[in-house]
Amino acid sequence: MLNTAAFSMVLFSWLKEIGEIVLLIGLSGEVALLVLRISKGSWERGLGIAFAVLVLVGVGLQYWADSPRTIGPASQQRIADAIKPFQGTPFDFSVELDPESVDLMDNIGQALDAAGWHRQAVAQGSGYIPPGKPAAGIVVFKGVEVQITESRQSDWGAAGKPAAVLLQALRNEGLTALLKRVPNDQESADAIHVKVGAKP
Secondary structure: OOOHHHHHHHHHHHHHHHHHHHHHHHHHHHHHHHHHOOOOOHHHHHHHHHHHHHHHHHHHHHHHHHOOOOOOHHHHHHHHHHHHHHOOOEEEEEEOOOHHHHHHHHHHHHHHHHOOOEEOOOOOOOOEOOOOOOOEEEOOOEOEEEEEEHHHHHHHHOOOOHHHHHHHHHHHOOOOEEEEEEOOOOOOOOOEEEEEOEOO
16 A cells, blocks of 8 residues: 555655756756757757746746645644544644744644644653743654654544544645654653654
8 A cells, every 4th residue: 555645755855856857957958959059940949948848847846845834824723623622632842953844843833722732841852942832852854743652552543533633634734744653662652742854
């Protein structure tokens, strides 16, 4: 079975590379037309248009792959509505310290706050303290993970439970997210751990 979240991570990382390749091909073709001074016939115009289209496609792919992940107010409300039945669920954050990831963490945090979830400081170390919020951990990876300890799998991770519903709500808003079960000695069993890494 295809793991769509993993496929999305690979797709985004390849889109930028594909965009760069297409852009280079288009620019190389345009330069070749200028340097070789091919006759001004319809053949040159056709090649010129084709290479210009390749340049535009390459720039478009790069722009799309580099655009920041955001969750606007409407998306935040949809996430909050989906997880509101689990009001009071404890969670913490860990984040990669780049502006895009920190902004996404703030967006997700607003949705969780609106749903009445209880944000707490990360138990396993800290490193980033958002203004007016509990301390968050620091991570270095790509994508978004919703983590639960093995001992809380049946309480939080099973289908229809808080972590699984949160995961689906994040995916419904276009985020590449994974649910990960971790050993009890790796993370605290007292909260769902939302980890926001760099854009894939």
